[in-house]
Amino acid sequence: MLSSEQDLMKILSSSVSQVWIDTSKGLDVRPGAVGLSLKEVQQQVDERLEGITDKTAVVRSSMEDELVTALRICERSKAAVVKMFSHARMGAVIELGEIDTLVDEIACSIHRHPNALISLARLKTADEYTYLHSVAVCALMIALARKLGLSEDLVHEAGIAGLLHDIGKATVPDAILNKPGKLDDAEFELIRQHPQAGCEILVLSRHVSALAVDVCLHHHEKVDGSGYPSKLFGEQISLFARMGAVCDVYDAITSDRPYKKGWGPAESIHKMAEWQGHFDENVFKAFVRTVGIYPVGSLVRLESGALGVVIEQHERSLLTPKVKVFFMTKSRTPIMPKVIDLAKLIGTDRIAGRESPEKWGFRNLEELWRGPT
Ligand code: C2E
Ligand code: SIN
Ligand code: FE
Numbered sequence: 001m002l003s004s005e006q007d008l009m010k011i012l013s014s015s016v017s018q019v020w021i022d023t024s025k026g027l028d029v030r031p032g033a034v035g036l037s038l039k040e041v042q043q044q045v046d047e048r049l050e051g052i053t054d055k056t057a058v059v060r061s062s063m064e065d066e067l068v069t070a071l072r073i074c075e076r077s078k079a080a081v082v083k084m085f086s087h088a089r090m091g092a093v094i095e096l097g098e099i100d101t102l103v104d105e106i107a108c109s110i111h112r113h114p115n116a117l118i119s120l121a122r123l124k125t126a127d128e129y130t131y132l133h134s135v136a137v138c139a140l141m142i143a144l145a146r147k148l149g150l151s152e153d154l155v156h157e158a159g160i161a162g163l164l165h166d167i168g169k170a171t172v173p174d175a176i177l178n179k180p181g182k183l184d185d186a187e188f189e190l191i192r193q194h195p196q197a198g199c200e201i202l203v204l205s206r207h208v209s210a211l212a213v214d215v216c217l218h219h220h221e222k223v224d225g226s227g228y229p230s231k232l233f234g235e236q237i238s239l240f241a242r243m244g245a246v247c248d249v250y251d252a253i254t255s256d257r258p259y260k261k262g263w264g265p266a267e268s269i270h271k272m273a274e275w276q277g278h279f280d281e282n283v284f285k286a287f288v289r290t291v292g293i294y295p296v297g298s299l300v301r302l303e304s305g306a307l308g309v310v311i312e313q314h315e316r317s318l319l320t321p322k323v324k325v326f327f328m329t330k331s332r333t334p335i336m337p338k339v340i341d342l343a344k345l346i347g348t349d350r351i352a353g354r355e356s357p358e359k360w361g362f363r364n365l366e367e368l369w370r371g372p373t
Contacts, residue, residue, distance in 0.1 A: 001025060001026055059111075059112065060111075060112055060113060061112040061113050061116075062113070063113055063115065063116055063311065063312055063369075064371070065113075066109060066112050066113035066116035066117070067116045067120065067370055067371070069109060069112075069116075070109050070113075070116040070117035070120050071120060073102070073105050073106060073109055073117060074117065074120055074121055074132070074135055076102065077102050077106065077135040077138070077163075078128065078131050078132055078135055080098050080099060080102055081131045081132075081134045081135060081163065082131050084099070084167065085130070085131065085167070085169075085170045086170075088167055088170035088171075088201050089170045089171075093201075093204055093205040093206075094164070094167070094201065094202065094205035094208060095205075096160070096205070096207050096208065099160065099163060099164075100156075100160070102163075103138060103142075103156060103159040103160050103163060104156065106135075106138055106139050106142060106159060107142050107152075107155060107156060107159055109139075110139060110142050110143050110146070114143060114290075114313070115291075115292075115295075115296045115312065115313055117139050118136070118139050118140060118143060118291065118296075119295070119296040119297055119369070119370070120370065121135050121136035121139050121251075122136060122251065122254050122255060122262075122265065122297065123366060123370075124136075124255055124256070125256065126178075126256045126257055126258045127178065127258070129255055129256070129257050129258065130166065130169055130177060132255075133166065133251055133252065133255065134162070134163050134164070134165070134166055134167075135163065136247075136251040136255075137162040137163070137165055137166075137244070137247045137248055137251055138159045138160075138162035138163040139159075139162070140162065140247035140250065140251060140287075140290070140291070141158040141159055141161060141162035141243060141244065141247050142155055142156075142158060142159040142162070143290045143291075144158070144243050144246070144247060144283075144286060144287055144290050145158035145159075145243065147286045147287075147289055147290045148239075148243075148283075148286050154211075157209055157211045157212065157240075158211075158240060158243065160208075160209070160212050161211055161212040161214075161215035161216070161240055161244060162215070162244065162247060164198070164202060164208065164212050164215075164216055165198070165212075165215050165216050165219050165244055165248065166194065166198065166216075166219075166248075167198045167201055167202065167216065168193070168194035168195055168196065168197035168198025168199070168200075168201065168216065169191075169194050169198075170197075170198075170201070171193070171194065171197040171201075172190060172191055172193075172194055172197075173190075176190060176191065177191075177258070178258040179258065179259060180258055180259060181259060182259070183259075192220075192228050192229070193229075195216060195217045195218065195219065195220055195228070195229050196217065196229055198216040198217070199213055199216050199217040202216055211238075211240055214238050214240060214241055215238075215240050215241050215243075215244040217229070217230075217241075218230065218232060218237055218238065218241035218244070219241055219244035219245050219248050220245070220248075221237045221241060221245065222245070222277055222278045222279075223237065223242070223277060223278065223279065223280050224276070224277030224278070226277065227245075227278075234280075237280075239283070242279070242280040242283045243283055243287075245278070245279060245280075246272075246279050246280075246283055246284055246287045247287070249272065249278070249279075250268060250269075250272065250287070250291070253268045253271070253272075254268045264297075264298055264299060264354065264356065264357065265291070265294075265295035265296070265297050265298050266293065266294045266295060266298035266299075266300070266310075266354040267354060267356070269288060269291070269292075269293060269295065270354070272284065273288075288318070289318065291313075292310070292313045292318055292321065293318045293319065294310045294318075294319075294321055294351060294354065295310065295313075296310055296311060296312065296313065296321075296369055297309060297310065297365065297366065297369055298310045298354055299354065299355045299356070299357050299360075299362070299365060300323060300351045300352075300353070300354055300355060301329065301351070301352045301353055301354075301355050302323070302325065302349050302350065302351060302352060303349055303350055303351075303352045304349045305328055305329045305330045306325040306327065306328055306329070306335075306349075307325065307326065307327040307328075307329060307355060307360070308323035308324050308325035308326060308327075308340070309323065309324050309326070309365050309368040309369055310322070310323055310369070311323065311324050311339065311368065311369040314342075314343050317343060319342075319350070319351065320341075320342040320343040320345075320346065320350070321342060322339055322340070322341050322342070323339070323340055323342060323351075324337050324338065324339050324340075324368045324369065325337070325338055325340055326338075326368060327360070327362075337368060
C-alpha cells in the first residue's frame with residue numbers, strides 16, 4: 001500500500017515505468033485519470049506536495065519558545081563543527097551524516113521562527129568564534145535562500161555550504177586565527193589560502209556537493225573583482241558564493257572576534273550598505289529583508305525619546321519592529337521594560353535612529369530580548 005505522497009514521488013522518480021494496481025487492496029485510479037501522462041500525474045503530485053509544505057510552514061513558534069529550542073540546536077551544532085574541524089586538522093574526510101541532520105534542524109527552527117536561531121548565533125565569545133560563525137552563516141544562508149525563493153533542496157544545500165564555508169581555517173594555526181591584533185603580511189597570506197585549503201578538504205570528501213565546494217572556494221570574492229582567490233568579477237561569482245559573502249561578513253562584523261569587537265547589528269547593516277563593490281546589490285537587498293534594517297538586538301531611539309531594543313521583526317515592514325523600551329532619554333532614567341509594537345503606533349511613535357550601547361553605557365542588552373541566561 002502506498003501510504004504517503006513521498007512514497008508515490010519515490011516511485012515516480014524511479015526507473016519503474018509501469019505498475020499494476022491490485023484493486024482488492026485499495027482504491028483504483030479515478031475514472032478518467034487513466035489517460036493522464038506521467039507529466040500530468042507528476043504535476044498533480046507536485047501541487048499536492050506544495051500544499052503539504054505550506055501546511056508545515058504555518059506551524060510557528062513564539063520567539064520565546066523557539067529561543068529555547070534554538071539554543072540547544074546551536075550547542076549541538078557547535079559541538080559538531082568543533083569535531084569536524086578537528087577531523088579536518090587530522091586529514092580525515094568530512095562525514096555529512098550528522099551535518100545533514102543538523103542543517104535540517106536549523107532549517108526547521110528558522111521555519112518555526114525566522115529570527116530566533118539567527119539572533120542567538122550572533123552572540124558568541126571570541127574564542128568560540130570560528131565554530132559558531134559556521135553555525136551562524138549556515139542559518140543566515142538558509143534564511144536568505146528562502147527569501148530568494150529557492151526550492152527546499154537548494155535551501156538545504158545553502159545551509160550545508162554555510163556550515164562548511166570556513167573549513168579551510170582548520171589548516172591555519174590557532175596562533176594566527178586567535179591573534180588579538182592585526183595580522184602581518186605573511187600571516188594574512190596564510191589566511192588567504194583558507195578557501196583553497198577548504199576546497200581541497202571538501203573535494204576529498206566525495207559526497208560534498210559542488211555547490212558547497214564553490215561557496216567554500218569563493219566566499220571571499222568581491223563583485224568589483226578585488227576579492228580572493230580568483231579575483232572573480234560580478235556574475236562570474238555564483239549566486240551561492242555571493243550569498244556566502246554577505247552572510248559571512250555580516251556575522252563576522254556583528255561578532256566579537258579575537259582581533260576586534262563586534263558592531264551592533266543595525267550599524268553593521270548600515271555599514272555594509274555603504275561599502276561599494278563588495279556585495280551583489282540584489283543579494284544584499286534580500287539579505288536586509290531577511291534580518292531587517294534594525295535586526296533583533298538593535299538599540300534604537302524612538303521619536304518619543306524612549307530607547308529600546310528590537311525584539312522581533314514585523315512580517316512585512318522593516319521599519320516597524322516590536323521594541324522593548326527601557327529608558328527615557330529626556331529624563332535619562334530607566335523605566336520598567338515594556339514591549340511596544342511599532343506597527344500599531346503608526347502616526348504616534350516611530351524609530352528615529354540607531355544608538356550605540358557603549359555611548360549610553362548599557363551592557364547585557366541581550367537580556368532584554370532573550371531573557372536572563
Ligand atoms: P573573519 O573574521 O571571519 O572575517 C570574514 C570577513 O569579514 C573578512 O574577510 C572581511 O571581508 C570581513 N570583515 C571582518 N571584519 C571586518 C572589519 O572590521 N571591517 C571590514 N570592512 N570587514 C571585515 P578577510 O578580511 O579576507 O579576512 C579573512 C579572515 O582573516 C578573517 O575571517 C579572520 O579570520 C582573519 N583576519 C582578518 N584580519 C585579521 C586581523 O586583523 N587579525 C586576526 N587575528 N585575524 C584577521
Ligand atoms: C490519486 O490520489 O490517486 C490521484 C490523484 C488525484 O486525486 O488527483
Ligand atoms: Fe572565510
